[in-house]
Amino acid sequence: MWTDNLNSKYLFFTGKGGVGKTSLACAAAIHLASEATPVLLVSTDPASNLDEVLGRSLGASPVEIEGVKGLFAANLDPAAAALTYRERAVAPYRGLLPDAAIRSMEEQFSGSCTLEIAAFDEFTTLLGGTETAARYAHVVFDTAPTGHTLRLLALPAAWTGFIDTNTSGMSCLGPLAALKQQEALYRSSLTALRDEARTTIVLVARADAASLQEAARASLELGALGICNQHLVVNGLVERISTTDQVATALQNRCSVALAHLPDALRDLPISTVHLMSNPLVGLAALQSLKTPDAVSLSPVTVGVLPEVPISLDPLIDNLLRCNHGVIMTMGKGGVGKTTVAVKIAESLARTGAPVLLTTTDPAGRGTSLLNNELNNLTIERIDPTVEVQKYRDEVLAASSGRIDEHGLALLEEDLRSPCTEEIAVFRAFATAVARGNDHYVVIDTAPTGHTILLMDAAEAYHREVLRTQSEMPESVRQLLPRLRDPEYTRVILVTLPEPTPVHEAKELHDDLQRAGISSCAWVVNQSFLASGTREPLLLRKASLEGRWIDEVLQVSPLTVVLPWSEGNLH
C-alpha cells in the first residue's frame, strides 16, 4: 500500500499543481480514519477543490464526511477568513465611531495583507493550538500549489524572526502587542512542523522530470527550514504495459526515464507509487478504489468521440495576430500546461517577426529554461520574487537616502522586511510586464489559479487605492486594471485538461475574471488522449471520459482548441 508509513500526527501533501495532492490527501485521510479516529482533513488552498473531490460542500468549520466514519474536513478559504477577521475587528465600533470612520477601517481590511494574516491565523491555530492536537488523531493538510505552500510553511519561521527583530513598535502585521500574544502559537507551529515524530511532508510528483524536479526543489527548501521528515509519492505511474501503441509507449518511457533519473535530493527519501487510474479520483467511491490497483481488463472499452474542434493552436494564433501588440495571459489550474501553451504561443507569434516578450509570474519559476530560443525577437523574462524584492528595497532605500537620517533609514530597512514587501514588489513587476504590451506581444504564463486570483484581487485593491490617492503612483500600476479590462489590450486564454476538476476550476476562474471586468478570449484543452489517437485500453478508457468535459468547455468558450497528449508537454 502506498500509504504504509504515512501515519504521522500531521501530514502535509505538497507538489506542483495537478499532480494529485488533493486526491491523495483525501485517500490517505480515508485510510487513516479506518485505523484511528477522528481524522481532520484541511485544505489551505485559496482555490481548493476539496469540495469537488469529496463530493461535499465544506466550510471553515470541520464537518464529518458522510460515508467515512470519523473523517472530518474543512476548507480554509483565505478570503472568507479575511472577512471574518475584518468583521471581528470592525463590528464592535459600529455606532461608536461615525460611518465614515467605519468605512475607512473596512477599506484597510480588504488588502492582501489581511488575506495573508487571516489565512496564517487559521493555519497556526490548527497547527500550533492545543485544541486540534488533543481532538484529532491525525490532521491531513491538502496544501496549496508549491510556491504558495512553501510561503505558508515558511511563514512561522519568517514571522517569528520578524517579531524578534522588529523594534519600531509598528508593524505591518497589526499592533505588535497583539502579535506577541500569538508568538507562543507561532513557535509551537514551527516546532510541530520540525518534529519528525509528529510531521511528515508528503511530496507528490508525477513520473516526469519537471514534476520530480519541483518535488526536489520543495524538498531542499523544506529541509533548509528544518523540516526533514519527507516522503515521496509518485502518482500516475504507467509501467509494465506491453503495447505497440505509440502514446502508451511514450508515456511508459517517460515514467521509467524519470524514475531512473531521480533528482539527488529525492534519492534517499522513502518512496511509494500509485498507478495511473482511468477514472478521475473524484468522489468517495473512486478514492476508496485507490486501495486496489486499477482493474484495467474488467470492462469493455468504449471508444470516445472527439467533439468537432480544431486540434491545433492555429485558429487561436490567427485570432491573436489580428492585433499587433498586447498582453496574452494563459491561466488555469496548476499543472494544466499553462507554461507549455504560453511558450507555443510566444514562439508562433515571434515567427511572424513581431517583437514578443515571454514572462512568468509563477513563484516556482519553471518554464523559461525550457525553450530553445533561436528567435532574436523573442525575449524571455522571469518575475523572480527574491530579485524583485531586492530591486524594490534598493529602489526605496535609494529614494530615501538624503531625505531621512540614518536612524530613520534603519527603521525603514526593518519595515521593508515585512512579508507584504514581496507581494508589492511582485505586483509592481507584473504591472511593468503588462505595460510593455503597448508595443510588444507580452505573453504571461501566470501563476496557478489561487495565486492568480490573489494577484487579481490585489489589482482591484490597488485600483481603489489609485482612485483615492492619485499620488506618487507608477504609471504602470495606474494603468494596470484598465489595461487588463480592455479586451483589445489583454487576451486571457484559459487552459485546462479534459478532466472535471481542471475544467470546473477554469470555469470558476472565468467567472471571477468576469466579475473583475476581464473577459477570456479562448480556451485551450491540453493533453487530450482522445485527440492523441491512442489505442491502448487503459488510455482509451481515460480518453472515452474526455468528451463530456470538452463539451462543457464548448458551452462557455468563444473559441476552443484541443491539443493532443504529447510527451514533451511541461506542466
Next chain:
Amino acid sequence: MSKLKVYDPAMCCSTGVCGPQVDMTLVGFAADLDWLKRQGVEVERYNLSQQPAAFVANSVVSEEVRRDINVLPILLVDDEIVCRGRYPLRTELADLFSIKDEGRPGLLRVIPQTGD
C-alpha cells in the same frame, strides 16, 4: 516631560511601505517620531483601523472624528490638539517640546517625489 499622542487615519500600517508606492511622508514621520523618542519624549501612536478603541476612549479625538474623519491625523500633547490634518515637520516637533534640534540638514520630506 509631556507625552505625544498620534492618532493616524485608517491605514494598513503606519510604516508607509505598504502600498503600490512608498509613502515618504509616513516614512519621514516615523523617523521623526523615532528621533523624538530618543530625545526622551514619550510617544504613543494609534491607527484607526487597528486600534479604534483608542479613538473612542479619547473624548477630544472622538469629538473631532465625529465632526470630520478627514481631520486625521490628530496630534495631542497632554490632551490638547497641537496639529491636525497633516504630519508636522521635525522642527515643529522640536518646538513643541522645546528641544534643540542638532540641526542635521535635509532630514525631512522637503523634496516632493514624482512617480516613475
